Amino acid sequence: MQPFEVPAQVHRILFMRHPESVANTQRFFSGRRDVELTEHGVEQRDHAVRALVAFHPDRIWTSPLSRCKDMAQMAANELGIPCEVKDDLAEMDFGILESKRFADAEEILKPYGLTFPWASDENGHSIPAPEAESYEQVRSRCRNILNELSSLSGRTVCISHGGYLRSMMAEIFGIPGSSSWNVHLANVSSIFFTSTGSSDFKLGFVVPLSQVFTIFVTFGVSPRGISNDCCY
Numbered sequence: 001m002q003p004f005e006v007p008a009q010v011h012r013i014l015f016m017r018h019p020e021s022v023a024n025t026q027r028f029f030s031g032r033r034d035v036e037l038t039e040h041g042v043e044q045r046d047h048a049v050r051a052l053v054a055f056h057p058d059r060i061w062t063s064p065l066s067r068c069k070d071m072a073q074m075a076a077n078e079l080g081i082p083c084e085v086k087d088d089l090a091e092m093d094f095g096i097l098e099s100k101r102f103a104d105a106e107e108i109l110k111p112y113g114l115t116f117p118w119a120s121d122e123n124g125h126s127i128p129a130p131e132a133e134s135y136e137q138v139r140s141r142c143r144n145i146l147n148e149l150s151s152l153s154g155r156t157v158c159i160s161h162g163g164y165l166r167s168m169m170a171e172i173f174g175i176p177g178s179s180s181w182n183v184h185l186a187n188v189s190s191i192f193f194t195s196t197g198s199s200d201f202k203l204g205f206v207v208p209l210s211q212v213f214t215i216f217v218t219f220g221v222s223p224r225g226i227s228n229d230c231c232y
């Protein structure tokens with residue numbers, strides 16, 4: 001049996017969720033609105049910048065919202081690399097639920113006969129709240145990002161949001177959008193994929209920030225040594 005070899009042109013992609021925001025602790029839908037980080041979120045941001053620098057990316061892409069963009073720019077400045085804002089990495093639009101408490105979502109949507117997470121019609125298409133994005137629309141934005149990533153090599157970091165990254169995983173794995181909402185993504189947790197081009201994206205790991213930094217720094221394990229089969 002021939003030993004496994006990582007292809008020379010493998011592209012390593014790290015998706016990271018933004019630090020803790022006031023919307024996370026006060027439990028309301030922030031979506032496309034800019035919200036401040038909590039004090040703990042600022043600490044998370046500073047640690048995340050160290051982890052991103054340790055990853056040594058060639059480029060950093062970020063959502064236009066400040067809870068992502070500030071952290072991305074700080075890491076890019078440390079590394080001396082480009083930080084590019086990508087509108088397609090923005091959080092999903094929750095429509096009439098924006099700025100509303102999670103606990104109030106059921107009551108707000110009841111007159112419309114709708115639910116959150118979005119239900120599906122008989123054809124499997126999601127039924128969003130008024131003025132909100134459907135899962136299909138978010139996944140279309142995810143495909144735009146994946147299409148751009150497929151032509152690159154080296155290392156790319158993408159800083160985005162919980163709702164968006166759930167849709168990204170659903171798109172990569174080809175599962176229903178509603179199923180992805182069963183996945184818990186903590187603030188500044190990371191999803192690592194490798195790709196050799198086209199639509200070939202393989203999951204490396206999903207871990208919280210503390211373990212990302214442990215992998216990259218504390219035990220002296222170079223990110224360059226992480227293979228396609230790493231999963232924990």
